[in-house]
Amino acid sequence: MVMEKQLGSDTARxxxxxQESWARIRGRLREExxxxxxxxxxxxxxxxxxxxxxxxxxxxxxxxxxxxxxxYGDRLRALWxxxxxxxRRADVRVAPQPRGATPAAEDDAAVAxxxxxxxxxxxxxxxxxxxxxxxxxxxxxxxxxLDPRFTFESFVVGKPNExxxxxxxxxxxxxxxxxxxxxxxxxxxxxxxxxxxxxxxWAISDxxxxxxxxxxxxxxxxxxFISALRSQSTMEFKESLRSVDVLMVDDLQFLIGKDNTQExxxxxxxxxxxxxxxxxxxxxxxxxDLNGLEDRLRTRLGCGMVADIHATTxxxxxxILQAKAAAAGVPVPKTVLEFLAxxxxxxxxxxxxxxxxxxxHANLFGRAVTPDSAQEVLHDLLRAHDRRVTIEEIxxxxxxxxxxxxxxxxxxxxxxxxxxxxxxxMYLAKQxxxxxxxxxxxxxGNRDHTTVMHAVSRISELMQADSAFAEDVELLRRMLET
Ligand code: ADP
Ligand code: MG
Numbered sequence: 001m002v003m004e005k006q007l008g009s010d011t012a013r014x015x016x017x018x019q020e021s022w023a024r025i026r027g028r029l030r031e032e033x034x035x036x037x038x039x040x041x042x043x044x045x046x047x048x049x050x051x052x053x054x055x056x057x058x059x060x061x062x063x064x065x066x067x068x069x070x071x072y073g074d075r076l077r078a079l080w081x082x083x084x085x086x087x088r089r090a091d092v093r094v095a096p097q098p099r100g101a102t103p104a105a106e107d108d109a110a111v112a113x114x115x116x117x118x119x120x121x122x123x124x125x126x127x128x129x130x131x132x133x134x135x136x137x138x139x140x141x142x143x144x145x146l147d148p149r150f151t152f153e154s155f156v157v158g159k160p161n162e163x164x165x166x167x168x169x170x171x172x173x174x175x176x177x178x179x180x181x182x183x184x185x186x187x188x189x190x191x192x193x194x195x196x197x198x199x200x201x202w203a204i205s206d207x208x209x210x211x212x213x214x215x216x217x218x219x220x221x222x223x224x225f226i227s228a229l230r231s232q233s234t235m236e237f238k239e240s241l242r243s244v245d246v247l248m249v250d251d252l253q254f255l256i257g258k259d260n261t262q263e264x265x266x267x268x269x270x271x272x273x274x275x276x277x278x279x280x281x282x283x284x285x286x287x288x289d290l291n292g293l294e295d296r297l298r299t300r301l302g303c304g305m306v307a308d309i310h311a312t313t314x315x316x317x318x319x320i321l322q323a324k325a326a327a328a329g330v331p332v333p334k335t336v337l338e339f340l341a342x343x344x345x346x347x348x349x350x351x352x353x354x355x356x357x358x359x360x361h362a363n364l365f366g367r368a369v370t371p372d373s374a375q376e377v378l379h380d381l382l383r384a385h386d387r388r389v390t391i392e393e394i395x396x397x398x399x400x401x402x403x404x405x406x407x408x409x410x411x412x413x414x415x416x417x418x419x420x421x422x423x424x425x426m427y428l429a430k431q432x433x434x435x436x437x438x439x440x441x442x443x444x445g446n447r448d449h450t451t452v453m454h455a456v457s458r459i460s461e462l463m464q465a466d467s468a469f470a471e472d473v474e475l476l477r478r479m480l481e482t
Contacts, residue, residue, distance in 0.1 A: 018047070018049070018050070018084075019047070021080075021083035022047045024083065025076070025079045026042070026045070028079055029042055029072070029075065030042070033072075034159055034162050035157070039315070041064065041068055041071070041072070042072065044064065045057050045058070045059055045068070046058045046095075048093070050084065050086075050087060053086055053088040054087070054088070054089040054090070054091055055077075055080045055084070055087050055089070055090050056090075056091050056093060057091070057092050057093070058093050058094070059092060059094060059095075060094070060095070060467075060468050061094065061468045061469075061471050061472050061475075062094050062472065064471070064475070065092045065093065065094045068092050073090055073092065076090040076092075077089060077090035143213065143214045143215045143216065144216050146198045146201050146202060147194075147195075148202075150196075150198035150199055151198070151199050151202050151203075152168075152169065152172070152203060154195075154323075154327075155195055155196065155199060156316065156319050156320045156323050158313060158315060158316030158319060159310075159313060159315075159316065160191075160309060160310035160311060160313055160316055161191070161192055161309045161310070161316070163308075164185055164187070164192075164307040164309045167180065167183055167185075167307045168183070168185070168196045168307075169203075171183050171200055171278060171280065172199070172200045172203035172207075173203075175204060175211075175245070175277075175278035176277060176278040179304065179305060180278075180304055181278055181279060181304045181305075182269075182273070182278075182279035182280065182281055182300075182303075182305075183278075183281070183305050184281050184282075184283070184287060184302065184304065184305065184306045185197070185280070185281070185282045185283075185308075185309065186282065186283045186284060186285055186306070186307075186308050186309070187308055187309030188284065188309075188347060189284065189347055189349070190346070190347030191310075191312065191347055191348060192309055192348060193282040193309060194282070196309075197250055197282060198215065200246075200248070200280060201213045201215050201246070201248065204246060211245045211246060212243060212244045213244065213245065213248070214241075214247050214248065215248040215250070216248070216249060216250070217249070217250045217254070218249050218251050218252045218253070218255050219251070219254050221249055221255075222254070222255065222258055222261040225237060225260075225261050225264050225265075226261070229260075238264075238271075241268050242268065242271050242272060242275070244272070245277055245278070246277065246278045247268075247272055247277065247278070247279050248279075248282075249265075249279075249280075250282045251283065251284070252282065252283040252301075253283045253284050253285065253290060255293070256290065256291070256292035256293060257292050259294075262297060263294075266294065266297045266300070269297070269300060270300070273300075287299075287301040311345075312345070312347070312348060312351075314342065314345075314481060317340075317341035317344070317345070317348075317351055318337060318338060318341040320348060320352075321337040321340055321341055321351065321355055322337060324352060324355055325337060325355060325359075328355075328359050330362055330363070331369070332355070332358065332359070332369045333370065336358070336369055336370070336374045339371065340354055340355065340378075342481060343382055344381070344382075345481070354381055357377055357381075358373070358374055358377055361373065361377045389433060389480050389481065390433070391429050391433060391435065391440065391443045393480060394425050394428045394433075394480060395409040395425050395443075395444075397476060397479060397480055398424055398425040399421065401421075401476055402417075402421035402424075404417065404418055404421055408422065409421075409422055409444060409445070410443075410444055410446075411445060422455070423458055423459050424459055424476070425444070426440055426451075426455040426456065426459075427456050427459035427460070428473070428477060428480065429452075430452065430456050432477065432480060432481070437449035437452045437453055438452075440452045459473065
């Protein structure tokens with residue numbers, strides 16, 4: 001931690017206690033916003049000191065300053081006020097980080113250990129599912145096998161999924177607690193719904209093997225129900241289903257339009273909830289958006305806890321890749337992981353697939369993974385995922401960011417405060433789209449392709465020379481990509 005300013009007449013003792021307060025505040029913030037967000041925005045904060053009724057914090061770039069000011073300014077002030085009641089305001093300023101300065105030690109520890117305990121084991125090559133050490137087989141004919149890799153420990157938490165994760169954890173600890181029953185998880189394909197459900201099932205049956213946990217797809221539910229109808233054993237069907245303690249039904253959207261099955265599901269659902277059993281449902285949409293479900297079922301589904309899993313962010317994708325590469329025990333250069341996290345944005349399943357292909361390739365040919373080999377092995381996948389960012393979007397975001405008019409992107413003005421942002425936009429257009437140099441030039445007020453070329457090399461040079469500038473451009477890129 002760098003103290004850039006002596007704090008008036010304060011003694012060393014109070015400077016030390018200021019640092020203690022600061023450490024507590026950082027800890028709090030980190031808990032509140034989550035690890036990924038903390039690392040992205042807040043980690044580089046340094047405390048300048050308290051000046052009168054104002055606490056001053058530094059960040060290395062204007063972009064970070066603006067972001068932190070608008071998103072965390074109030075929270076910073078409130079937390080400080082709690083520690084030092086005299087503080088009324090919080091100011092965030094820009095100051096380059098002193099050479100060699102590193103974020104506080106606690107941060108480094110957190111960065112260096114992205115893996116939670118148990119991750120390596122749970123991501124190890126697939127072993128036949130169950131029986132696990134304690135021999136849980138999720139009794140009864142009801143449950144589909146659980147994937148041994150899908151545990152809480154192997155689930156990487158970030159902003160897009162932290163709420164769903166917290167809810168799942170909570171349900172695993174205390175099934176059927178009020179407010180969390182049913183737990184309804186929803187989100188797009190490949191974002192971790194099934195993973196979280198299995199994790200709850202593993203956690204519950206690890207803690208209390210006697211609990212009867214049944215996990216099944218909605219499709220399986222329907223299939224069972226129809227077979228029972230056919231063999232006239234619906235009574236048994238109902239009885240045995242109602243004997244479970246925790247019922248998980250995955251991909252409920254499958255029941256849309258299947259009226260008889262919905263009816264049966266509705267009754268089972270009510271009977272279980274009334275008997276104090278936990279229910280967990282997943283679907284690709286929220287209850288209110290699941291058109292084609294009976295209204296009364298929809299209403300009941302939404303009356304517990306509804307948690308959505310959002311699309312992944314760049315940071316989450318990178319953390320997931322780091323965790324999975326580390327667990328596989330194959331060294332993959334950071335640049336390759338970053339490249340994948342940039343390029344493959346659809347869902348975690350595809351991300352995992354790409355990484356697995358690289359690793360398999362490396363093992364097969366006994367060659368290290370490099371940026372070139374990654375391009376080569378994944379070229380088909382990468383083409384399919386070519387970014388869809390448009391030049392207009394880039395121009396708009398960059399103009400907004402540097403506070404210039406959008407029209408200046410194509411104007412003839414050459415003042416530095418306009419020309420530099422324009423070059424940044426050209427640079428990003430080259431990086432993020434597949435447009436050719438002449439095409440990019442045309443979109444920037446009919447400029448020549450050599451102008452674009454010059455912009456690209458100028459911005460690369462500046463990024464090399466000035467790390468604050470580089471970070472600025474990098475953050476713009478991330479915002480455009482996610
Ligand atoms: P869904 O059921 O939402 O379609 P899955 O749960 O099957 O998605 O997840 C797809 C794949 O991605 C699985 O292999 C899963 O382990 C992995 N995955 C998804 N989210 C995460 C995460 N946050 N951390 C680790 N792995 C994840
Ligand atoms: Mg699934």
